[in-house]
Amino acid sequence: MLSRRLMLVAAVAGLATACSPKPDEATKSAAGAGGLTEIRFATDWRAQGEQGGFYQALATGEYEKRGLKVTIIQGGPGVNVPQLVSSGAVQMGMGSNSFITLNLAREKAPVKAVAAFFQKDPQVLIAHPGTGVNSIADMKGRPILLADASVTAFWVWLKSKYGFTDAQVRKYNYSLAPFLSDKRAIVQGYLSSEPYTIQKEAGFKPGVFLLADEGYPGYATMVLAPDAMIAGKPEVVRAFVEASAAGWKSYLHGDASKADALILKDNPEMTAELLANAREQMRNYGVVESGDAVTGGVGVMTDARWAEFFKVASEQGVYPKDMDYKSAYSLDFVGKK
Incomplete structure (x- = not known):
């Protein structure tokens, strides 16, 4: 869940250093059986429907037919995916949100986002029904339950747009x-998680407000690749992005049973019901297939969208206004529908 994914900024330097090859080894990607290029892809949380497109690409052979032997390594508490990618412990990884990607640029880490498979960050705010909250603007002055990491993430946008204050x-x-x-309370959540849990366990349907539908410009579920691979093996990066895009289309609109089986194998705590709910919400809200993806294809990113996000974050003091935010991403592998 994205709420929990925000915890992944916790450092695991000891793990990465202990088990990682040198960063330039990411470009070597040893050929496996049949001459396939091996790619270890680290996700940002335990296996779930919100990673379904990657599992679908694996299950249906999209990676293999493009010359890749992909192993999906699921994340969890204390796993820092950007650090694993930058250290060479994995060849590629998942970037949960735009802040994580810009943090890499601020730190001059040799890693970039090369695709964004969620055009809409699935972060939501949740309210009790019948309490006068009919929009995000109505939440001004009300107590809002936020994780520590959220205060330096999407909260800066909420303060900028709606005049919310830290006192809330x-x-x-x-x-x-x-x-x-x-x-009266509002709580943060993830589109396909907390609203479902509240309705099922508390017995009422909450008010759910998707930040992206109110103009929040952040991407989510990005693919991170090391600069060395982007420069030295661009065909590998392109193959991974194209296969993943095909996987996402198939997972949302085709037979998802093989991908779901892999997810359930990796994460026995997941259920078929939760996976079906995740797919439904991603389709209903256009999480993957909306905005620029309609014309640019699944996974697309744009300079304009990144500029908009950086403007908000830098104006709120999250990043220096003169930071080279464009070093956070590459558009070379997307937008060619």
Whole structure:
């Protein structure tokens, strides 16, 4: 869930250093059986429907027919995907949100986003029904439960657009109990997670407000690749992006059973019901196939969108205004529908 994915900025330097090859080894990608190029792809959380396109590409052979032997390595608490990519512990990884990618640029890490498979960041704010909250603007002055990482992420956009203040922030420890006990409270969540849990376990349908539908410009579920691979093996990067795009289209609109089987194998705590709900929400809200993706294809990114995101974040003091934010991404592998 993205709420939990925001925790992934925690450092795991010891793990990365202990088990990582040198960064330039990412370009070597040893050929496996049949001459396939091996790619270890690290996701940002335990296997779930929000990673379904990658699992679908693996299950249906999209990677293999493009010359890749892909192994998906699921993330979890304490796993820092950007660090694993920059250190060479994996060849590619998933970037949860635009802040993570710009953080890499600020730190001058040799890693870039090469595709964004979620045109809409699935971050939501959730309210009790019948409490006068009919839009995000109506949340001004109300207590909002936020994780620590969210305060330096999408919260800066909310303050900029709606005039929210830090006095509204209440600490969120991923328990819904404080939200359920206070009808005035708002809680952060992930489109396909917390709203479903609230409705199923608390017995009411909450008000769900997708930040992206209110203009939040961040991308999500990006593919991160090391600069050395982008420069030295661009055909490998292109093959991975193209195969993943095909996987996402198939997962949303085709037979997802093989991908779901792989997800359930990797993460036994997942359920078929949750996977079906994730697919439904991604389709209904156009998480993958909306905006620039309609004309530019699944996975597309644009300079204009990145500029808009950086403007908001830098004006709120998250990044220096003179930072080279364009070093955070490459458009060479997307937008050629």
